[in-house]
Each structure stands twice: as C-alpha cells, then as structure tokens.
Amino acid sequence: MTEITRKPDRRIERTRQLLRDALMDLIVQRGYESVTVQDITDHANVARTTFYLHFRDKDDLLFSTMRDIYQDLMVRMSAARPETIMGIRIDLHSTADFEHVQQYADFYKIMLSEKGSMVFLMRVQALLAEMCRDQILAPMLANGGHLTLPIDLAASHLAWAMIGTFHWWLQTGMTYSASDMAKMELELCAGELPNLLQQVPLE
Amino acid sequence: MTEITRKPDRRIERTRQLLRDALMDLIVQRGYESVTVQDITDHANVARTTFYLHFRDKDDLLFSTMRDIYQDLMVRMSAARPETIMGIRIDLHSTADFEHVQQYADFYKIMLSEKGSMVFLMRVQALLAEMCRDQILAPMLANGGHLTLPIDLAASHLAWAMIGTFHWWLQTGMTYSASDMAKMELELCAGELPNLLQQVPLE
DNA sequence: GTGTTTTCTGTACAGAGTGTCGTATAATGT
DNA sequence: ACATTATACGACACTCTGTACAGAAAACAC
Numbered sequence: 001m002t003e004i005t006r007k008p009d010r011r012i013e014r015t016r017q018l019l020r021d022a023l024m025d026l027i028v029q030r031g032y033e034s035v036t037v038q039d040i041t042d043h044a045n046v047a048r049t050t051f052y053l054h055f056r057d058k059d060d061l062l063f064s065t066m067r068d069i070y071q072d073l074m075v076r077m078s079a080a081r082p083e084t085i086m087g088i089r090i091d092l093h094s095t096a097d098f099e100h101v102q103q104y105a106d107f108y109k110i111m112l113s114e115k116g117s118m119v120f121l122m123r124v125q126a127l128l129a130e131m132c133r134d135q136i137l138a139p140m141l142a143n144g145g146h147l148t149l150p151i152d153l154a155a156s157h158l159a160w161a162m163i164g165t166f167h168w169w170l171q172t173g174m175t176y177s178a179s180d181m182a183k184m185e186l187e188l189c190a191g192e193l194p195n196l197l198q199q200v201p202l203e
Numbered sequence: 204m205t206e207i208t209r210k211p212d213r214r215i216e217r218t219r220q221l222l223r224d225a226l227m228d229l230i231v232q233r234g235y236e237s238v239t240v241q242d243i244t245d246h247a248n249v250a251r252t253t254f255y256l257h258f259r260d261k262d263d264l265l266f267s268t269m270r271d272i273y274q275d276l277m278v279r280m281s282a283a284r285p286e287t288i289m290g291i292r293i294d295l296h297s298t299a300d301f302e303h304v305q306q307y308a309d310f311y312k313i314m315l316s317e318k319g320s321m322v323f324l325m326r327v328q329a330l331l332a333e334m335c336r337d338q339i340l341a342p343m344l345a346n347g348g349h350l351t352l353p354i355d356l357a358a359s360h361l362a363w364a365m366i367g368t369f370h371w372w373l374q375t376g377m378t379y380s381a382s383d384m385a386k387m388e389l390e391l392c393a394g395e396l397p398n399l400l401q402q403v404p405l406e
Numbered sequence: 407g408t409g410t411t412t413t414c415t416g417t418a419c420a421g422a423g424t425g426t427c428g429t430a431t432a433a434t435g436t
Numbered sequence: 437a438c439a440t441t442a443t444a445c446g447a448c449a450c451t452c453t454g455t456a457c458a459g460a461a462a463a464c465a466c
Binding site: 212251 | 454
C-alpha cells in the first residue's frame with residue numbers, strides 16, 4: 001500500500017514466507033519458547049544469516065506471522081458484519097471468531113498453553129478487547145445502554161473471557177462445533193452463568 | 204510433615220530462600236524470561252553451581268516461589284472463609300483474592316504482562332479454576348442451582364475473568380481498592396455487564 | 407569443644423545459541 | 437545482457453547452560 005512496498009522482490013517474499021511457515025510448523029511441534037532461530041532457518045532451508053536480513057529476532061517473526069493470520073481474521077469478520085441491527089452486532093461473540101480459532105487450531109492450542117508466549121497472548125488480548133469495546137460495548141452504550149463500570153474494564157473482561165473459552169475448547173479436544181461454542185460463550189457472559197451467580201444472596 | 208522433611212539443614216533453607224528472593228527481585232526489575240540463572244545467583248550472592256544443587260532450572264525455582272506465595276494465599280482464604288452461608292461463599296470473588304494480588308502487586312504486574320511467563324499464568328489459571336469450581340459452583344449446584352453448561356467450562360471462565368480483572372487493575376495503576384475491585388468483578392460476571400448484554404435482541 | 411557429615415565455593419569444560427562481519431555466489435527486475 | 441539486490445557460507449566474539457571435581461566452610465551430633 002505504501003510506496004515503499006511497491007517493489008517486493010520475489011526472493012524476499014519467498015524467504016519471509018518460508019520463515020513464517022517454518023515458525024508455525026515448529027511451534028506446533030515443540031512450542032514457541034524452545035524453538036531457536038537455527039531451527040527455523042534449518043526447517044525453512046535458509047541460511048541463518050538470512051534470517052537477520054528480514055527479522056530482528058524470533059518475536060519479530062512472530063509478529064509478522066500474526067499480521068498474516070489476523071489479516072485473514074479481519075476478512076472473516078467483515079464478512080460476518082451483516083448480522084447487525086442498527087450497527088450493533090446481534091451475535092455477541094460471532095461464530096466467525098471460533099471458526100478462525102478452529103482453522104488455526106494446532107497453532108492456538110500450543111500458543112494458549114504453557115508452551116506458548118506471553119507476548120502473543122497479550123497482543124491477542126489487546127486486540128480482542130479493542131474489538132469488544134468498539135464493536136459491542138460502545139454501540140450498545142450509544143443506543144441507551146447503561147454502564148457504571150469503566151468501559152475498558154468491561155471490554156478487557158470480555159476479551160479474557162473469550163480467550164478462556166478458546167483455551168477450554170482447544171484443551172478439551174474441540175468436541176463442540178464453532179457455533180456451539182459461540183452459544184456457550186453467550187451463556188457464560190450473559191445467560192445461564194450470571195443467572196446462577198445472581199441467585200446467591202449478595203449481602 | 205513427611206519424615207524426610209524433618210532435618211532441614213539451615214544452609215539449605217537459607218540458600219533456597221536467597222534464591223527465591225533474588226528471583227522475585229529480578230522479575231520485578233527485568234521480567235521473567237530475560238532473567239538468567241547467573242543473574243539470580245549473582246544477586247543472591249551464591250555460587251552458580253549451588254543453584255543446580257537445589258533446582259533443576261529457572262522454572263523449578265519459580266514453582267518453589269509460587270508454593271511460598273500460595274501458601275500465604277491459602278492462609279488468607281481460610282481466614283476469609285467465615286463469610287459463607289450453608290457452605291456457599293457469599294462474596295463471589297472475595298476481597299481476599301484482590302488483597303493478595305495487592306500484596307504481591309509488583310510481582311503480578313510483571314508476571315501478568317508480556318514480560319511474564321506462560322507457565323506461571325497457566326498454573327494460576329488452573330488453581331483459580333479449581334477454586335471457583337469447588338468453592339463456588341459445586342456448592343451452588345448442590346443447593347438446587349441449575350447449569351446446562353459443563354461445570355469445568357464455567358469454572359475456567361470465572362478463572363480467566365479473575366485474571367482479566369487482576370490484569371486490568373494492575374496495568375491501570377491500581378487506583379481502586381481491593382474491595383472496590385471485588386464489587387466490580389461481581390458486576391462484570393453477574394451484575395451490570397450481563398444485564399447490558401442481555402438487552403441485545405438475541406435473534 | 408572435637409569430629410563427622412553435608413553443603414557451598416571456585417574453576418574448568420563442552421555444548422548450544424545469538425547477533426554481526428565480509429566476501430563470493432546466485433537470482434531478480436529492467 | 438546488465439546492474440542490482442538477496443542469499444549463502446564461514447568465521448568471529450559473546451552469553452548462557454548444565455555438569456564435574458576438589459577443596460573450603462559451615463552445620464550437626466555427641
């Protein structure tokens with residue numbers, strides 16, 4: 001899009017893609033932290049020195065990989081956008097989110113485990129929180145909804161809740177469908193679970 | 204308690220405590236992953252070789268540190284236990300949890316950030332989930348509460364929600380008190396937020 | 407206190423990984 | 437075909453790990 005990106009040498013794109021793919025493969029096999037730059041370049045059939053021509057370090061490559069993945073997610077979410085009323089998403093947590101996780105299940109299963117990366121998790125959390133705030137909470141408040149809690153706290157809460165549901169889904173063998181999980185997510189955040197908890201005498 | 208633990212040489216306890224303290228200090232200063240065994244032993248004024256006489260690696264030392272910390276938490280929680288009716292905790296999320304986080308705020312602020320450790324996070328999550336299930340959800344269901352969702356999913360959800368609230372609290376400067384946060388947590392899981400979300404037409 | 411046991415220290419070592427040089431080689435865009 | 441640019445290769449200094457061993461120091465038992 002920028003004028004600098006106008007001449008992408010084939011070799012550059014090819015090498016970077018090889019490295020990104022190698023990282024994905026190796027993360028699935030051995031977890032993130034234990035993968036070394038040497039592993040990546042070996043697996044990609046690229047000289048180790050070449051790695052440093054494109055990325056500062058392993059985290060830098062991970063960010064590049066994430067841009068790839070979330071570009072995909074954004075396309076998905078735009079496609080799912082139609083299900084809104086007056087700009088408010090009908091489905092609190094779209095099945096599109098769970099379908100995305102399903103598509104990269106092997107990757108997320110590792111990254112959302114003790115073999116994953118805190119850097120990755122915090123980026124995902126920030127991304128989801130922003131999404132929850134702008135696409136769910138803000139529109140609701142604009143349409144007369146009421147909230148005394150800080151909106152960023154509520155957004156953060158929903159983001160962590162989503163991560164939690166992803167985590168449970170992935171670690172228990174993904175026996176439910178993406179749309180089942182979206183329904184469950186709703187029950188957890190605004191249905192059955194809050195109802196149960198409200199039964200407790202509060203003072 | 205076991206017969207093996209009956210003779211703890213002073214030197215052993217002293218060295219281990221020095222190493223645990225050094226780890227805590229260095230985590231606060233530089234984050235978990237970037238701290239090396241050398242850093243720890245230097246800071247503790249202990250020979251590096253000595254480290255390996257007590258701990259397999261850095262994670263092993265971290266677990267030892269966690270046992271220390273959570274022993275403290277358990278004492279706190281037992282003290283807070285009285286606030287129950289028929290075995291059900293009145294306060295869904297006790298202020299004791301937030302007071303514990305407050306006590307180790309410097310530590311948690313780092314560990315629940317991109318400078319933290321996934322191993323740590325997953326252990327905390329598992330601990331909180333178990334606690335939520337056994338001390339909150341299970342008693343409620345035993346007393347006539349209804350839940351079609353898997354109880355472990357609900358417990359996991361609440362655990363992640365707590366971690367999320369801890370995270371938000373720590374990263375936004377801890378301007379609220381522990382009891383304020385406990386109230387907010389309740390509003391997020393079973394009060395204001397679910398009410399807001401339920402206003403959305405669901406089909 | 408003395409003697410025995412155990413822990414700690416200091417050094418050394420092999421192994422692995424990192425990040426950065428040049429220089430030669432090969433592929434690319436025009 | 438040519439100039440440009442990326443890659444390969446070998447080498448380098450550096451850091452960290454985990455283990456081994458012999459001697460010094462501390463704790464324990466009496």
